[in-house]
Amino acid sequence: MRTLRWAALALGAWVGSLTALPAEREDILIADFEGRDYGAWKATGEAFGPGPARGTLPNQMPVSGYEGKGLVNSYYRGDDTTGTLTSPPFTIERKYINFLIGGGKYPGKACINLLVEGKIARTATGPNDRPGGTERLEWHSWDVADLQGKSAVVEIVDQQKGGWGHINIDHIVMSDRKKSLEPARRDIVVENRYLHFPVNHNASMRTVRLLADGGLVREFEIELAEGNVDLWAFTDVSAFRGRRLAIETQLPAGSRALEAVCQSDAIKDADNLYREKHRPQFHFTPMRGWTNDPNGLVYYQGEYHLFFQHNPFGTKWGNMTWGHAVSPDLVHWTELGDAIHPDRLGTIFSGSAVVDRHNTAGFQTGDEKPIVCIFTSAGGTSAWSKDQPFTQSLAYSNDRGRSWTVYSGNPVLKHIVGSNRDPKVIWHEPTRRWIMALYLDKNDFGLFASPNLKEWTQLQTITMPDCAECPDFFPMPVDGDAKNVRWVFTAANGRYFVGDFDGKKFVPHSGPHEANWGGWYYAVQTYSDIPESDGRRIQIAWMNGGSYPGMPFNQQMNFPCEMTLRSLPEGLRICRNPVREIESLRVKTHSWGETVLKQGENPVASVKAELLDIEAEIEPGQAAELGFEIRGQRMVYSAKDRTLSFLGKSAPLAPIDGRLRLRILVDRTSVEVFANDGRVPMSFCWLPEPEDRRLGLFATGGAVKVVSLRVHELKSAWQH
16 A cells, blocks of 8 residues: 555656746747738839739749648739838747748758848758749748847748749748657668559659669659659669668658558559540650650660650659660560669750770670660759769760769769750761760850760860750751761751861851751750661651640650752751651551642541641642641641641742642641651641541642542551
């Protein structure tokens, strides 16, 4: 009984001690921005508008993560407005100041500051300083325990113009509890090929790091889903099979996002791949994620290799990695998985690939000739590569591109100027050395030479007005005459010089010439190592700017084209036409012989196919206009203006011997036009109504003679 009485007294004393502890102090709201105006806060400039924004502003990416209905959003009238927003003075009375923040990452220019005695005591920025990113606000905390009792003001600053030149702030609160992100980690043993990450397009961007044996092996940014999953991103981790892999990031307290990460030997949710509503059916797209520039176009042992700028972890630009696909015919593609991953030197920007047939780099280990990729290590585009410059690097394969080794001696060409990037390398047989074309800065490009792909000497600088990025450099026979060769130098937009090259200096004789009169045509590249028995110059471009709502991928390539250099009345010009291999997709052909088309008639009305290859030869005669109506959109030739117009773009087009020749490829999300045997190419991305498969041929103001017309219905290139 005595023991129980002592325990009761002890319990009473313990409970008494609890009641004696100070109660947790309530939060103190500084501002929630729910009013129509800023109240006692003082605004300067235009950036913050007349009052708190009600979410997303015009032309802004969707804003999320704020509380209530209002927030500070300095995107008012776009990213070029500036200003400040300053609170009235208040006394710091808690250990932390918590707030929601998003927008640009520009210290001192797009930021929130805590001013004490007129000086900046604390500061913070949003997470974004390059294309892509997210407008989602996240909690941030300032530890102000040492400033309690002092008078302070909050200053929100937007003095930054251009991309991400704005700041988003909401719900500023003093508290004794911290609300910022906390380190999160999960350890797994790799047992399967793929590691799957859940993605939600409205989630906050997280930096995820994968570590093997304590060393960093992958780093990427991802909209890691906390709940609903929009797509499953995957990365191949088979190289770490049997080893322990740590997944590290920062997450809000209590988050379970890492628990959803899983392994398998198959692509997750793959049943509907290539059947999606807006999936192109004969233009290349990756299974998942964002793509842009075609890279490393090379032919070896019966396979066309297509590398491409790839974000495996989302449908926005970022995490630049070299994706990889192969095809036996430029039509049917098999994605092999990502070949080259970001590392300490940077994310992997654009470049080229060659077959090192003479083993000049010394990489060959077996019977196969090494394929060598030359790419830009984009330093400073990731946390891992912070403070690194843009340099040029190598990776190689001795097994026909199935596995890749990053050269331990990278970079092979150090930083020269600006964001120098996008090396295109070719073998120059007369001098038996490699030649590199490299974008330098502004409108300048450089030519370099190397005996072994590892040591480079600059030969010259080439300036191309109104051109930048992604150079290409190659010889072309004039009118198919192998004894009459000119050299062509192209920039990302396809514009090109025609000239001569003696192995030391390129001398342009004409240009730069226009290469495409539509939009949606960028980062052009041609194949290296095409066999002499074939001899074609084959080009692929990124159809930049297309829209693919709700899809697990974003962006597409154009259909591969054969380029020829022809003598035309205006001089030597490149003509571009679809490669002949597209004929393998034809399943039904509708043909019309010579006929007169009168106003109001439509001989192709019965054709209702989704995928088309149209070939037409027409004499305009006395008609004012003629053209095709394709799925509700009119492609119009004006006889008076001698122009072909479609989707807001126009191109000069004169009849040849009184006739127009049109070749038109129609896919789910694109239309490509090749007029007058490829003299006038036009590229377009679009989103027609899926159910609208109308096709029309029309003439107005007079009759036209249809000399010949063939409409080929195509099947999908994907294996359904």
